[in-house]
Amino acid sequence: MSKFTKEMVDSYADKLLIGLTEEENNLVLNEFEIIDENMELITKIKDIEKVTPMTHTLDDFTYELREDEYVESINIDDALSNSDSTEGRQIKVPNVVEVTK
Amino acid sequence: MMDKSIKELHELLISKQVTSDDLVKESLQKSHEVDEKYNAFVTILDDAKGVLVNDNYLSGIPYGIKDNYSTKGILTTGSSNTLKDYVPFFTATAVQNLEKCGAVPVNKTALDEFGMGGTGTTCHTGNVLNPWNKKRMCGGSSAGSACAVASGVYPYALGSDTGDSIRKPAAYCGIVGYKPTYGLISRYGLFPFASSLDHCGVLTRNVEDAAIVVDAMKGKDDKDLTSFDSSNMHLHASLNGNVKGKKLFYIKEIVDSSNYPNMDDTLKEHLANYFKTLENLKSLGVSITEVSIDKTLLQAIPSVYVCLSCAEATSNMSNLTGIIFGPRGNGNNVMEMIKDHRTKGFSPLIKRRFVIGSYILQKENQEKYFVNAQRVRRLIVDKMKELFKEYDGLILPVGTGPAPFIDGSTDHVNNSDTSILEEHLQIGNFGGFPSITIPNGFINDLPVGINITGNCYDDENVLNIAYALEETMNYKGQIAKENNHE
Numbered sequence: 193m194s195k196f197t198k199e200m201v202d203s204y205a206d207k208l209l210i211g212l213t214e215e216e217n218n219l220v221l222n223e224f225e226i227i228d229e230n231m232e233l234i235t236k237i238k239d240i241e242k243v244t245p246m247t248h249t250l251d252d253f254t255y256e257l258r259e260d261e262y263v264e265s266i267n268i269d270d271a272l273s274n275s276d277s278t279e280g281r282q283i284k285v286p287n288v289v290e291v292t293k
Numbered sequence: 294m295m296d297k298s299i300k301e302l303h304e305l306l307i308s309k310q311v312t313s314d315d316l317v318k319e320s321l322q323k324s325h326e327v328d329e330k331y332n333a334f335v336t337i338l339d340d341a342k343g344v345l346v347n348d349n350y351l352s353g354i355p356y357g358i359k360d361n362y363s364t365k366g367i368l369t370t371g372s373s374n375t376l377k378d379y380v381p382f383f384t385a386t387a388v389q390n391l392e393k394c395g396a397v398p399v400n401k402t403a404l405d406e407f408g409m410g411g412t413g414t415t416c417h418t419g420n421v422l423n424p425w426n427k428k429r430m431c432g433g434s435s436a437g438s439a440c441a442v443a444s445g446v447y448p449y450a451l452g453s454d455t456g457d458s459i460r461k462p463a464a465y466c467g468i469v470g471y472k473p474t475y476g477l478i479s480r481y482g483l484f485p486f487a488s489s490l491d492h493c494g495v496l497t498r499n500v501e502d503a504a505i506v507v508d509a510m511k512g513k514d515d516k517d518l519t520s521f522d523s524s525n526m527h528l529h530a531s532l533n534g535n536v537k538g539k540k541l542f543y544i545k546e547i548v549d550s551s552n553y554p555n556m557d558d559t560l561k562e563h564l565a566n567y568f569k570t571l572e573n574l575k576s577l578g579v580s581i582t583e584v585s586i587d588k589t590l591l592q593a594i595p596s597v598y599v600c601l602s603c604a605e606a607t608s609n610m611s612n613l614t615g616i617i618f619g620p621r622g623n624g625n626n627v628m629e630m631i632k633d634h635r636t637k638g639f640s641p642l643i644k645r646r647f648v649i650g651s652y653i654l655q656k657e658n659q660e661k662y663f664v665n666a667q668r669v670r671r672l673i674v675d676k677m678k679e680l681f682k683e684y685d686g687l688i689l690p691v692g693t694g695p696a697p698f699i700d701g702s703t704d705h706v707n708n709s710d711t712s713i714l715e716e717h718l719q720i721g722n723f724g725g726f727p728s729i730t731i732p733n734g735f736i737n738d739l740p741v742g743i744n745i746t747g748n749c750y751d752d753e754n755v756l757n758i759a760y761a762l763e764e765t766m767n768y769k770g771q772i773a774k775e776n777n778h779e
Contacts, residue, residue, distance in 0.1 A: 209633075
């Protein structure tokens with residue numbers, strides 16, 4: 193019996209604010225066992241826990257901070273032209289703070 | 294004229310036998326023809342105009358841009374419904390660098406949604422068809438770019454490569470695909486998929502063109518902290534075809550037929566053709582050695598890729614909310630609106646990748662999968678770097694043969710015996726290694742490719758070996774000839 197369930201798949205998707213149809217859920221569920229089995233290969237490598245994780249592609253690159261200089265930000269007209277919900281010189285965004293009565 | 298190389302077109306422009314306007318008009322006309330037949334583009338820039346030609350090889354010559362490069366004032370969708378109307382107000386650095394040379398973009402090419410696929414069948418505009426055979430896929434994710442270059446729309450198009458997204462479509466379409474060292478080309482303005490694996494690059498019809506274009510695209514960029522100063526690297530000028538004494542290796546566990554007891558005739562032919570191509574290199578004075586690598590490590594490659602790419606993608610795509618980009622979703626509050634936008638906007642296959650990423654990033658799974666994948670990545674990269682101390686590069690066939698049929702393609706998990714052969718190009722992304730695919734023959738009238746990968750910063754050497762090998766075969770500059778006899 194699979195260790196994965198429809199509810200688990202929905203829960204992983206929901207955490208990313210993604211809804212799945214029945215068909216989409218099945219698509220993932222049918223593959224999850226294989227994916228999990230394949231990923232297990234990673235853990236089978238001897239002494240893997242002693243290896244330093246590789247988080248950057250190149251080991252020798254150095255961070256160079258830019259000078260803290262003023263630069264122009266986005267042109268307001270450009271930004272407005274890219275939004276389909278504006279009011280005057282402002283972009284309309286949905287309410288973030290919910291009002292409770 | 295669009296079947297010519299960059300240098301040939303430049304000569305025609307300089308000698309005033311053609312104008313840049315002539316080339317742009319022809320390229321636009323070809324764009325419409327190719328779109329009609331193969332569905333390669335998201336946008337065709339019908340108002341594109343020729344420019345004044347200067348000494349730069351690229352000036353006045355049309356090219357294509359994969360639709361995950363931001364282009365100011367031009368629709369840029371990532372081939373996703375979540376950004377179907379998005380028009381950026383800035384241009385990617387790589388594209389800007391080409392603009393400075395006078396290059397003329399004529400279209401935005403279709404890709405697997407946000408680059409997350411290897412078939413060219415998950416674009417929001419529909420399937421991209423292979424110009425050699427419309428029943429076959431172009432591969433992905435740079436499907437539209439590969440299709441357009443192979444069809445002779447222009448000499449080059451931009452691609453991006455997170456797993457093999459330039460190099461495999463190049464093989465399936467019979468052209469050249471070059472992914473340089475990580476950081477050689479700025480990623481600023483390229484939609485991120487998995488940032489530690491993403492590379493910019495190019496698809497062309499010959500190695501020299503690839504060198505010319507990447508010379509123009511590359512350079513350190515303050516907007517991409519991982520880019521590096523490559524002013525001492527001259528890709529085009531370094532091409533001399535002299536490869537005598539160069540040393541290459543291949544991996545026994547990937548190409549030895551004993552690994553595939555049930556292989557079909559296509560794979561048999563593909564491997565035989567690969568070994569025949571190695572003979573061409575040997576005749577140029579290149580030594581080629583068989584190397585053995587722990588199979589457990591090699592078998593882990595696809596899993597490492599799945600873990601890292603899905604986890605990074607899950608994080609990178611969290612800004613696709615429909616609030617700051619893309620069409621607003623419906624709902625009574627922000628969270629509902631975001632969920633509605635993401636649920637309707639992402640295709641089923643991309644959602645699948647996100648769910649895998651979410652699973653990997655669960656607190657209880659992070660160490661087991663995500664961190665261990667990063668560890669295995671290091672082991673693989675260290676092994677390659679050890680070999681690159683002795684050898685100039687790794688040479689392997691691309692995939693298991695020519696482009697698969699679109700019908701029945703899944704883009705799902707590959708759990709077959711041939712998964713290492715199919716996925717080994719991901720090594721190039723793990724290490725940021727320069728890697729180039731060139732065409733090396735035909736199987737069942739469909740093109741196949743061979744790949745050369747070298748050590749970081751050794752792009753000149755890798756390109757030169759590919760340049761020399763290309764000259765020993767007859768596939769340089771080829772244009773796709775449609776053959777739908779199947």
